Amino acid sequence: MTYLKNAWYVACLTHQVRAGEMFHRTLLDEAVVFYRKQDGSPVALQDRCPHRFVPLHLGTIRGDQIECGYHGLRFDCSGACVKNPHGDGKIPAAAKVRAYPVEERHGMLWIWMGDAPADLALLPDYSVLDPSSGYLVSTGGYIHIKANYELMAENLLDLSHITYLHDGLLGSPEQVGADQVLTEDEGHIVCRRWMPGISVPGVFDMLYRRDQGLVDMWTEMRWMPPSCFLLDSGVHAVGATREDHGWYYGVHILTPETRYTTHYHFAAALPAGTRLTDAEAAKFAEMRRFAFEEQDKPILDAQQAALGETDFWAMKPVLLTIDAGPVRMRRAIERLIAAERQTAQPASVD
Amino acid sequence: MTYLKNAWYVACLTHQVRAGEMFHRTLLDEAVVFYRKQDGSPVALQDRCPHRFVPLHLGTIRGDQIECGYHGLRFDCSGACVKNPHGDGKIPAAAKVRAYPVEERHGMLWIWMGDAPADLALLPDYSVLDPSSGYLVSTGGYIHIKANYELMAENLLDLSHITYLHDGLLGSPEQVGADQVLTEDEGHIVCRRWMPGISVPGVFDMLYRRDQGLVDMWTEMRWMPPSCFLLDSGVHAVGATREDHGWYYGVHILTPETRYTTHYHFAAALPAGTRLTDAEAAKFAEMRRFAFEEQDKPILDAQQAALGETDFWAMKPVLLTIDAGPVRMRRAIERLIAAERQTAQPASVD
Amino acid sequence: MTYLKNAWYVACLTHQVRAGEMFHRTLLDEAVVFYRKQDGSPVALQDRCPHRFVPLHLGTIRGDQIECGYHGLRFDCSGACVKNPHGDGKIPAAAKVRAYPVEERHGMLWIWMGDAPADLALLPDYSVLDPSSGYLVSTGGYIHIKANYELMAENLLDLSHITYLHDGLLGSPEQVGADQVLTEDEGHIVCRRWMPGISVPGVFDMLYRRDQGLVDMWTEMRWMPPSCFLLDSGVHAVGATREDHGWYYGVHILTPETRYTTHYHFAAALPAGTRLTDAEAAKFAEMRRFAFEEQDKPILDAQQAALGETDFWAMKPVLLTIDAGPVRMRRAIERLIAAERQTAQPASVD
Known part of the structure; x- marks a missing residue:
């Protein structure tokens, strides 16, 4: 490793x-x-x-x-x-x-x-965070994760967990079983989920108020090697188009600290037309911090504690369809590291 | 191990x-x-x-x-x-x-x-703790011991330490040098000590009031593999019989948590005729908790700290007559583990 | 090791x-x-x-x-x-x-x-600390250093660091680049530094008041194997002799606790003629404690943290002229340990 x-x-x-x-x-x-x-x-x-x-x-x-x-x-x-x-x-x-x-x-x-x-x-393109982009940038944050960055990367690329871990906040029950479509795009892996006719998760209830009724929701998570992510996620009225919607870009960036710990930076960018009061903007940021720090982090830390110093594959993880993206990503990282070693100069000090 | x-x-x-x-x-x-x-x-x-x-x-x-x-x-x-x-x-x-x-x-x-x-x-028989037994069950407790369970098991099987570690509480000076008789009983090891004409240890002074004068005291500790213990201990007037006495069953149960830590559960059952006010019953329970948690535990934790990750026998412990029970128990555990390994199915996942 | x-x-x-x-x-x-x-x-x-x-x-x-x-x-x-x-x-x-x-x-x-x-x-001679010596003994101290004793010994033998780490307290800027002269004396290593015409470091400003003007300063640190040190350090008027001066003996004694931790005892002895009020004596002691505990210790602890369990030489330290004393000391310790092993009786239990 x-x-x-x-x-x-x-x-x-x-x-x-x-x-x-x-x-x-x-x-x-x-x-x-x-x-x-x-x-x-x-x-x-x-x-x-x-x-x-x-x-x-x-x-x-x-x-x-x-x-x-x-x-x-x-x-x-x-x-x-x-x-x-x-x-x-x-x-x-x-x-x-x-x-x-x-x-x-x-x-x-x-x-x-x-x-x-x-x-x-x-260098990954996060220009949606730049003032010149016109996007509203939500307060981001930093979390120290006591787990290997690949465990956290799996969390981000496979969003099937939002129904369970972030229910009512980022996810809702009807999302379960949503098809996911994986594509590769110049070394990026993109994982798309389309969830038509679902109840509105908390975070979108605020961005896209519908006091009643169902919405169509999408998540499109893009992995940029080795450990940067950009999410495009939103909802619109059932059967409507993206013209009428509530959505945002989620920025998620992992930097390994050690083999067993990770620096995790996150932020979000909302389209210019998004109407949020200051209190709502604060609540939006807090909802995301809560989800990442108080819901994801304990799971990640517990995963690493269970793994200890054992290699991930040596644990013989059971593989499900939702792991297609994570497994493809792990294999891509292995290939990139192997390629880097082959091309390294013999005189390299690394 | x-x-x-x-x-x-x-x-x-x-x-x-x-x-x-x-x-x-x-x-x-x-x-x-x-x-x-x-x-x-x-x-x-x-x-x-x-x-x-x-x-x-x-x-x-x-x-x-x-x-x-x-x-x-x-x-x-x-x-x-x-x-x-x-x-x-x-x-x-x-x-x-x-x-x-x-x-x-x-x-x-x-x-x-x-x-x-x-x-x-x-399954070891602790029916003296059941309401149907008619025994008075004293408040028990749980202690997390930072030592291997065999070190704690030695503490329980060899009660010669009560004079030193629990003087005035569970032991008294005249107990020193008491003969101990070891017997085996269908895989159990029983260690009996008979201490005639001694001053009354604190715990029995309350169970069997004798404002003055000496008593005969016995301890009979039974080890049930791998790590359950039942103590029969009491006192009676010098030369008297068990008809007139103060005594109880001590329940001591060890479960390994890790190689270096142990879950320790204890309780006691007093015969139906025992007359204790509520305050005395509370004091009896507290005396025992104090002895196990504030006297035994520091010794056990210090033993493990001194051993570190070194094997017990590699430390070349000096053996005394009082170690006959503990050594016999350690050898019995070794034989049981060796036998278990031999009979294990090759397909065993353990 | x-x-x-x-x-x-x-x-x-x-x-x-x-x-x-x-x-x-x-x-x-x-x-x-x-x-x-x-x-x-x-x-x-x-x-x-x-x-x-x-x-x-x-x-x-x-x-x-x-x-x-x-x-x-x-x-x-x-x-x-x-x-x-x-x-x-x-x-x-x-x-x-x-x-x-x-x-x-x-x-x-x-x-x-x-x-x-x-x-x-x-046994090293620290008789300057004895009442019979006539020296004024300053309040000493004990510091627990989280570093191998040889790292701390390097700190003591090579005082070139006082300009940087203890600037204004034990050192002053003009000391930089002072020649150091190494001598060996019956197994001791002595490191002398002569710093003519410098501004007065805080500790000597009090011992030898010169409201203005420069002084000549000397430090002579003696290493007595394996890890005892005696410093002779002082100042006098530029060009003057030791008759008119402020100086003291510094006592620095290291005892390894473990491979990665050290017991550090220090004290100082001032010549009988030294005139210090009680407040000044307290300030003198406090200046030294501050320098050793709040300036040296963090550096030492950080050195060991950077080394981890790696051997000092395996880190390939860059060697400067100031390291002549420390390197000679490390080599002397290696020789003494090797000699001790050779003469050890085969029956030795060590």
Whole structure:
């Protein structure tokens, strides 16, 4: 088991890396420290001084550089040691830390964890979160999941669980048994569910008020490897078209912290015409936070606790039709990781 | 190291499994969920959905069945999956959980952990706890011991420690050096101690008031494999017979939780003629709770901490005469486990 | 990785072992219990009864002996079991615990952890802490470091970090780049730094008031194997001699608790002529405690967390000129441990 390294992962929200302050987080088992240069651009470095292994975030920002808090070695944004204040001041060739490519986009700080050149074309498109998109962005959130990211990815790609785990909130009973249609689209896996004539789940009851009567509902979840998701979900009157509807884009982004823990960022974007009072917008955000933090997280944490350090497949999971998407995704991740290993340069340090 | 599986263990007290609620506990390293059918009879199932390993106790009771909280698979009392609400609804052959035989007796819920047919003849006789027995049942208790059950079993079978650990409460100084007589009785090991002419330990001072003067005291501890104990202990006037006495049956039952932790249930039954005010009955129960929870438990927990993950015999324990019972018991457990392995069907899933 | 065993280590301060009470601590991975005989002399025994592994500190002091709290075995100061109160009272030959040589000196209780005869000539000389020395002893302290003792020993032997980690307190900016001179002296390693014409660090500003102007400063740190340190550090007017100065001896003593944790005792002795008000003496002690506990300890703990269970050299640390002392010390410890192993008797139980 390892991770796909040559990929963009969300490290944190852009506002979490403030001018003059360091932010640190473990990503894919690597300790990383973030700070901003004087021009405001973000930097990500290995958070461990090569001299005596002290986390660099315990040190000090000096202009565009950071200085280790223990013996004062200084590193620039490329990770090179540029100052050894001791003795003759010579800088050993090995005195450097890894620098990671970073990119700020859609309110998030993305980091490229691999050795191959960072490829911006691979950065997932979450432009619905940008102010210029015209969408209403709902308050998002961050949840620390005590489970492997693939378990959480299964949760997102297979939404059949919303009837059970999120009943009345995101799901409703008549959704059960909905057909799901899987398609692949340039490396993405898309899972569509169409649920005609169902009672309105809580979250849509507010977005699309129908004091009585049934609706048609759809969910279309798109997996963008290795662990980014975009949901298109909504309802309209039975038999109507999308012209008259309540819907939103759900943003769900997973970053492995360790093999057994995951950083989970989520947000939502509602179309411009959506009419919500401030109280309703707050309730919409709270409904989603509740579903993810108080309903999904306990299930995920319990799954990992049951697995322990045992490999997923070694547990011989029973496979159902709803697992078609998750299994295809797991196989795609395996293929991507295997391909990455084959093309890695022999000299790679990874 | 493993456990004797084909045996009855106490899972919990019967009242802990309430109608309409699930109770869950780890027993012999296995996660088990308990609930009651609509007719009140108890059910014990493996507490892990075979689909995605979510504990079933996070789900919902549906009549006599339980429904997984994540994707709604339903299991009946035999552990068979009886409903897959998704897609074509087909139920894979592997979609089942283990069902454990259970039996309610003497106020406790017993569970049979092995693959051999459950044998009620092997259920230890604690009928002194039944209302029909006419005995007065003292408030019992439950203690979570952070030690292997065999360390706690040694504590119970060898009562020479009461002078030191429970001095003034269960023991008194003159008991030291009492002869102990070991006998075997159809697979049980019985350890008898006879302590003539001693001062009265606190617990008997109340049961058998003698404002002054010495008593004769006996303890007869019976081990019923793998980890159930019944104590017959009392005092009478020096040289008198059992007609004039204060005594009780002590019930001590151990269930391994993991290799390093134990569920410990205890109770006591006093003969019908025992005269105790309510306050005295409460004090009797509290004396015993104090002795087991605040005197025995710290010693047991410290023993396991000193052992760590090292095997008991690898520590080369010094053996004394008082260890004759404990050693004989450990050897008996080893023989029982070895015999169980030999007779196990090759197809056994254990 | 192991420890040098045939050496004196500080177990605790002498006042921590009080008459009639037991004190216990893990030293070099061994559980040790301390108590005082009736004549006041200290005893150190293995803190684990050989019968059932219960820590002896849970038992009772009986005159010059201690009695196990579980079954009453008694051990004398030599570690021999002298009483088995059970059955025929015979005492198995194996019924003994290890007794460690101890020595009270300089306010500390020293313990010899090896199998070779304890050699008082090897006890480090901290007589500056003795009342007879005429030195003013500053309030010392104890810190539990969550790091291997060699990481902490590097901190002490290489004081180049004081400019960065203790700036304004123990160090000042102009110290950077000071030459260090290493010498060896009968197995000791001495690291001298001479820092002429610098601004006064806080701790010396108080000891040697110069409201303005620069000083010459020296630090001379002596390592006495395996993990004792004595610092001679002070300042005087630029170009002056040691006649007019402010200085002190710093005492720093490390005792491994486990491979990853360390007992750290520190103190200081100021020359008789030092003029400090009570408030200043308290501030001097507090400055040092703050530097060691709130500046050094977080760095040390973070180093060990970054190392995890990986060997120091396997991390391929970048070596700077300031590491000459630490590296020489690490190599000396390796040689001493290797020599100890070679001379160990084959029959040694260690």
